[in-house]
Amino acid sequence: MLFASPEPLPRLQFRDDLWPHRDGGIRTLADRNGKCVICGESPTVKAHLFPRALMLDIRGLSPQLVAGSRHRDGVKLHQNGEWDEKLLCSRHENMLGAGDTYGVDFCRRWREVGISWPGEKAISVANPEPDKLTHFAYGIVWRHVHCKGGRDLKLDLGSYSRKMLRDMENFGSYRLQLLVGRNPLTVQGQRADIGIAPYRDRMGDLNVWHFTISGLDFYFKTDRRPFPSSWLPYLANGNDPVVIVQTAERDLHQVPKLFPILGRMLRTTWEGGYPTDLH
């Protein structure tokens, strides 16, 4: 879970993603020892797990992002979110990121251009290229599951991993069904601007992968059983506009599945200083 730091903190040392190249230009960090998890080729390039642009949106004017996990005590600080520089070659990073420009734009404009339904149970948002929105969300899930952190946590998409890869290679026929909802979480009465990395979740009694970014919840169905037919008009796949369902707001501290994350974040006191080992 990532959110903007609530207070200024001493600036720490971070690796940057760009550095001066000898021809005077700049190039993206490449790791000659990394091997792409898709094709085995070297070098690999820096792959942001969530698009860097959306991480910077969350950070806003704060000096850094704060990240917590149910798997470790304390917090990590980030300038622009988490990445893995040994995950993908540039060709496959570009392939996974083919929906990123569109997805980032969608995440930034939905509040402005969305049209509320009567009763405000849903918001209708123009989605002229629905395949790109699905590709964007596929890329986020796939990167998080296959990055080093995901492998360490034994995240596993099962047979869906290969299906997602094939769909992204083909830039079409996205087989996993995607629903997008408005994230209901609040902090002190304000909408919580947070990122939650993809995790296995349930929607009703169906298996889904769920992540949160830019005030939106994305749910991919990874279950052989179908969604109820009444839900089909709400699928993001192939739909323009896409319908974003709204549910009642909930304070972040009242959501049981977040308790383990918040609890472990608090095990390092803010006064005790922050870890400087960031990655």
Ligand SMILES: [Zn+2]
């Ligand atoms: Zn590759």
